[in-house]
Amino acid sequence: MSKIRVYELAKELQISSKELIELLMSEFSVDVKNHMSVIEDEDAELIKELIGENNSSDNKTIVDEYEEILAEEVNNQAKKRKKKKSEEEEDVIGEGGSGVVEIGETITVKELSEKLGKPTADVIKTLIFTGVMAAINQEIDFATAEKVCEKYECLVVKKEEKEELEIVEEEDVIEENLVKRPPIVTVMGHVDHGKTSLLDAIRKANVTAHEAGGITQHIGAYTVNLNGEKLTFLDTPGHEAFTAMRARGAQVTDVVILVVAADDGIMPQTKEAISHCKAAGVPIIVAINKIDRPGANIERVKQELTEYELVAEDWGGDTICVPVSAKTGENLEQLLEMVLLTSEMAEFKADPKRKAKGTVIEAKLDKGRGAVATLLIQNGTLHVGDSILVGSTYGRIRAMFDDKGKSIKKAGPSIPVEILGLSEVPAAGDRFTVVKDEKTARNMAELRKQKIKDESFHSANRVSLEDLYNQIQEGTVKELGIIVKADVQGSVQAIKQSLEKLSTEDVKVRVIHGGVGAITETDVTLATASNALLIGFNVRPDSNATIIADKEGVEIKTYRIIYDAIEDVKSAMIGMLDPEYKEVVNGKAEARVVYKISNVGTIAGCYVTDGKILRNSEVRVIRDGIVIFESTLASLKRFKDDVKEVNAGYECGLSVEKFNDIKEGDVIESFSMQAIERKQL
Incomplete structure (x- = not known):
């Protein structure tokens, strides 16, 4: 005798499953539990005759419901097959046969014994015979676990950690949810050219008054309203922070305002800022500041900009240049309009309905509040109570404040917020993502910490003069990169030319960067990325550079005589480095x-x-x-x-x-x- 399910009968009668269940229970006294319940064919034919065409249900709704039920049924069947297959595999392993055991980087003895289906005491005994003393809850590495599994004739498969599973699920872009978002603007330029004073004039608040000596000591993020439009400004201590964030994969900036003093022109930090902006591929708007000063020369600044392929629009180029005065407020409105125009052309959009993700702008440890982080939301909406994963730390947002210190419950794309509730202080430039719960965030954070630890353990040794010859002989060094910092440009050129002449068939010497001034954190970062030596002539590393160099294992050599620097590198290359102090x-x-x-x-x-x-x-x-x-x-x-x-x-x-x-x-x-x-x- 054939049978039919409730939802299939409902589709034939063109009514919803809910309506049919109510009719069956009230009119026909048929006991049905849900739309998956089974009805005999004879009963079904009788029900069809009695109900007939007397229904008023929407045909589209019924079809949609049927498709959903069908999809659910297929999904349930797939789950059942998967569960059955998993149980069969466990039975094979439990019998002590040649099964498959999946293991990550590490595994506890207890977990391994469970996977093998063997008593813990037997596994510990096997470990002892392999020369490893381990307790029941102690972790062993993959290689040790593999040896144990071989004893029990089990195949070992290394498990790939899928830490980004929750994040990948959120990556799909839903076009209809995209809305216009405020542009994120970074203010960059040479020291004392008026970056913070310009921002101060824009948001009509005195920031520099709170800074030591009028110099910006931290990274701040502020929101400004202009004619009903919002703009988010990042005020940084310089291009170092901009580059540090980019090095971590955090492309936070949409538009850069390059501040150049009209009476000073292009300076060393201005050049570096231009290089960093071009490397990031970010549109540049030049604000020629301090036009109220007697020595201001706007045309000279435009002339100097052409040397760096930034040609002003009135000179036939495509770089927007706006003469402004942070002191008098002249042309500030025009500058902001240019930023809005640039952002409109670029059409910056985001989806406020998805889970939030973005970047850490700054973070600190507050004695009273614990770990405090300033986040810039780049997509989605962040709520109080959300569980977030930030770099290798995690937490649940206990409180959230806007850039004016006001407590808020949620914040959308391009909005900077200060949050409380993280387990540790994250690093500036770390990415954050909202995950489904705190447990998931904690597990992902632990995986990332372990990954960082493993990478640190297996990382290649940095080049140093002491072991350079050995590395050349082993073939690990084919090209020796050197970064040169000196007190004057002439010394940089002299050292660069002399060092590059030392190139041999075994190793090529290449000066990848030369600059004037103290050795900074940026130089150490470049040396780390390039596995290069850092040489200072008549200059010293600053405190931050020394700390980062020690941490990253970068060697910094300082000299007062050019000949000594050349001789040291030469001696190291030919393996004749004499003892020294x-x-x-x-x-x-x-x-x-x-x-x-x-x-x-x-x-x-x-x-x-x-x-x-x-x-x-x-x-x-x-x-x-x-x-x-x-x-x-x-x-x-x-x-x-x-x-x-x-x-x-x-x-x-x-x-x-x-x-x-x-x-x-x-x-x-x-x-x-x-x-x-x-x-x-």
């Missing part, structure tokens, strides 16, 4: 007050900022990142007493042997020479 920096002190005393000389009142200043050590005087004098300490005092050393956080008075030109703001660096043994070649 290694410089150890003991500490740094900043000159706060300077006293000139007759018959004594110049005494500097200093604050020790790092490490400690030693009485018997050698010192160098550094001004604006450039070494101006090297000598020894003539005296070191605390109040009226001579002391042997002064630690960080304390004040002291000192004088430098044969040097009386100490000025406020100079850095006195204490160092000593320590003998180091060279590796035997």
Whole structure:
């Protein structure tokens, strides 16, 4: 006897399953549980005759319902087949036969015994015979687990971690949900050209008054309204942060406003900013600032811009140049209109209905509030209570504030917000994504941490002069990249030409970057990416550069004589590097007050900022990142007493042997020479 399901009968009668179930239970006293219930054919024929065509259901609704039920049925059948297959595989493994065991990078002894279907004691015994002592909850690596599985004649498959599963599900773009979003504008340019003052004038708030010396010390994000349109501005300390974010894959900027002072023209940081913007492929609008000053020359700035392939529109090019004055407010409205025009042409859109994703602009650890992060939402809408994955950390948003400090419940695309609730402080430039729950976020974060740990463990060693010859002989180094920083441009050119002449058949020497000024974090980042050596001539690395170099394993060599630098590289290349002394920096002190005393000389009142200043050590005087004098300490005092050393956080008075030109703001660096043994070649 054949049968028919309720939803199939409903389709034939052109009524919905719900209506049919109600009729069957009330009119025909047929007990049916849901649309998947079965009805005998004889009963079905009788029901067809009685109901007939007397229904008023919408045909389209019925067809849609039928398609949904059919899809559900197919899905259920697939799940049943998958479950049955999984149970069959587990039975094979449980019998101790030649089954398949899937293992990740690591696995606990207990989990391995469960997968093998063997007692934990037997697995531990097998591990002991292979030379590994491990407890029941201890993790073992893939290679060890593979040996154990071989003993039980099981095939081992390495499991690929699918940490981005939740994120991939959200990647589909739904065209009808896309709406116009505010453009994200970054203000860049040379120091003291008026970047923050310009932004200050635009948003009519005094930001620079809160900054030390009127210089921006942090990355800020602000929203501005103009004629009903919103613009989001990023105010950065310079192009370093812009590049650092790009290095992490965070393309956050839509438009760049390049600020150039009309009385100063193109400066070193302006050149670097232009290079970084071009590398990012971001449209540039040039704001020629300080036109109210007597020495302002707008045409000269436009002329200098042509050297960097930025030709003003009134000169026949396609670069928008707007003369402005942050002080008087002249042409600010025109500048913002140009930004809006550029964004309209680019048609920046986002989907506010999807889960939020974006980038960390800045983050800090607050004593009272814990980890605090400023996020820039690039797509979707972020809500209080959302679980988010940020780089290798995670959390659930407990509170959210806008750029004016007001508490908000949600924020859409291109809006900067400050959030609380993360487990750790993320890094600037980290990407964030909303996931379904906190457990998922935590698991993904743990996977990412493990991945970073594994990559760090297996990463290739950095090039250093000490082992350069060995690496050349092993064939690991074919081209030696060098980054040169010096006090003047002439020295950069001289060192570059001399080093590149050292190229041999075994290794080619290539200077990938040369610049003037102190060694910065950007130089170390470039050296890390290029596996290059960093050479400084008459300049020193700043604190951040030293920290990053130590962390990344980048070698920084500093010299006072060009010949020494060339000889070191040459000696390293031919494996003849003689033993030498290694410089150890003991500490740094900043000159706060300077006293000139007759018959004594110049005494500097200093604050020790790092490490400690030693009485018997050698010192160098550094001004604006450039070494101006090297000598020894003539005296070191605390109040009226001579002391042997002064630690960080304390004040002291000192004088430098044969040097009386100490000025406020100079850095006195204490160092000593320590003998180091060279590796035997």
